[in-house]
Amino acid sequence: MAAMQGRRQLLPAAAALLACLLLLPSAARGRNITAILDGYKEYKLYNKYLSETKVCDEINSRQSTSMTILVLSKDAMTTLAKDAGGSLAAIKNALRLHSVLDYYDRRKVKKYGDESAATLYQATGDAVSTTGNVKVVDQDDKNYGFSAATPGARICTVTKEVETHPFKFAILEVTAPIEFDGLFDTPSTANLTRLLERAGCKVFAALVASSGVLKTYEGAMDTGLTLFAPNDDAFQARDAPDVKNMSTADLVKLLEYHALPAYNPKTSLKAVKPGAPLRTLATTKAGKDHITVVAKGDDVSLDTGKSKSRVADTVVDSVPFCLLTVDSLLVPPELYVGAPEAAPAPSPAEAPQSSATQAADAPSLAADHADHADHKTNKKTSSAVASRPIGAFAAAAAVCSVALASLL
CATH class of the missing domain: 2.30.180.10 (FAS1 domain)
Known part of the structure; x- marks a missing residue:
């Protein structure tokens, strides 16, 4: 009876813990741009260049930054690659320019109108003055688009809001690549x-x-x-x-x-x-x-x-x-010549049995501690917040704390 009563007392806490586990993954899985775009066949070529140029790593490393990724269809991406002369270094410049360091969707643009926004291209220090910016343009009716910051640059209209997570992360398809003179210039590596x-x-x-x-x-x-x-x-x-x-x-x-x-x-x-x-x-x-x-x-x-x-x-x-x-x-x-030589281990006859036993146990304890530390590190890494607001994550963490306290 006591065991039955104990199990019944654990049920509410277990239910809370289950709810916590269901809530946390979506809030803590982290933003992975290539994984997201894998679900859209029309952006396969764009996604391929994100991986080859490693721009995907730059995007994924900014988990706490609001971002808008301007993606291109197969035809538009083919045009961009051709304009860049097939150079991956030049294509990387362009993909950085299409990675905007702020959140935009139709509602925001219609509310606030035209403005300038920074990009990864500017953030890397490769841009000159404001050329690394893009302009956000409120067009007629429901349309809006983006252009280079240079005078007279064409406006690339947003044709589709692929994904929007308000004020955190958006993926928008634009009609054509954003370009300007000098975008495809890359440093010489000849010498x-x-x-x-x-x-x-x-x-x-x-x-x-x-x-x-x-x-x-x-x-x-x-x-x-x-x-x-x-x-x-x-x-x-x-x-x-x-x-x-x-x-x-x-x-x-x-x-x-x-x-x-x-x-x-x-x-x-x-x-x-x-x-x-x-x-x-x-x-x-x-x-x-x-x-x-x-x-x-x-x-x-x-x-x-x-x-x-x-x-x-x-x-x-x-x-x-x-x-x-x-x-x-x-x-x-x-x-390597800087490491000190290890002292010779004592022979069995010189060392007491208890010391030998402790020495034998020490590596496994150290390994267990290292494994535990690695597990904690990986757990912390996997908990970077992506598109869910911070408040939701804090609430989930609070539920977990209460549930674990109840279980303990």
């Missing part, structure tokens, strides 16, 4: 050595040129390359290897370890799953010599397993090549 030198990485540039690794980098730039260039001070660090006395093979390994055979700008690195290994040019078939990413807010660091190096600045972001600077050398574990 990698000069780019490195201008970024304050002269020592690294000299080593790359003298070792022959420059040809390896250049051969990968057209298909996908992310290069992490350490500044000159990094080679003077106490735990940095002596590159002057390294064998040619070790030097090549060190330099290849500073590059990923894929396009991963800083925003995309932030989206990498914690602990997931990233393949470098030095990675072996057995999986040795990879790196992992540690991201916290806007800070991104690269972890070799022995040390970490912060990603400092973006020098060039020109799909499919990205040049980033880092604060310290990325050293493959077998070449």
Whole structure:
């Protein structure tokens, strides 16, 4: 009877907990633009370019920002790609311009009229003056549209409100791509050595040129390359290897370890799953010599397993090549010289049985703690609020708290 009564007492709390679980996913699943557009076949080509240029990662990283994404039908996107000369770097500029950093729908435009709005293109620093803005235009009758901020730019009318989540997120289809003179201009990557030198990485540039690794980098730039260039001070660090006395093979390994055979700008690195290994040019078939990413807010660091190096600045972001600077050398574990040698473990005869048992238990406890921490981190990451208002999420959290308290 006591057990039956206990179960009955738990029923209200269990029901509240179930309601909480049903409410939280929609409020906490996060905004994923490519996943949303997967449900619309007419935007398949647009979605493809969002992924290839990694603009999707920039959009998804702004979970707390109100945004309006101006999408293009297959024909309009084909026109944009042709105008950009097929260059992914140029197409990326345009897709950033079509990512507006505010919420718009017909009701808002008709209420407030014409205005100017910032875009991702302006936010990245690639825009000159106000060219990175778009104009929101209230047209006749029920129509409204968007245009470039330059004088005389054509107005691209909104033909469909694909999705609207008031004051948080909207997807609108426009008749044609928004363009202006200079939008498709991209930085030259023809002289990698000069780019490195201008970024304050002269020592690294000299080593790359003298070792022959420059040809390896250049051969990968057209298909996908992310290069992490350490500044000159990094080679003077106490735990940095002596590159002057390294064998040619070790030097090549060190330099290849500073590059990923894929396009991963800083925003995309932030989206990498914690602990997931990233393949470098030095990675072996057995999986040795990879790196992992540690991201916290806007800070991104690269972890070799022995040390970490912060990603400092973006020098060039020109799909499919990205040049980033880092604060310290990325050293493959077998070449690392800064780690202190571990003290030899005591023999069974020297250590008491209880100490040996504790030593044996310690790794599993540490692993359990790490797994628990990873679980909490993933849980926090998955709870970024997307289109639901913050008040709804707070209410859901309150219900969860009450339900869990009742169960406990």
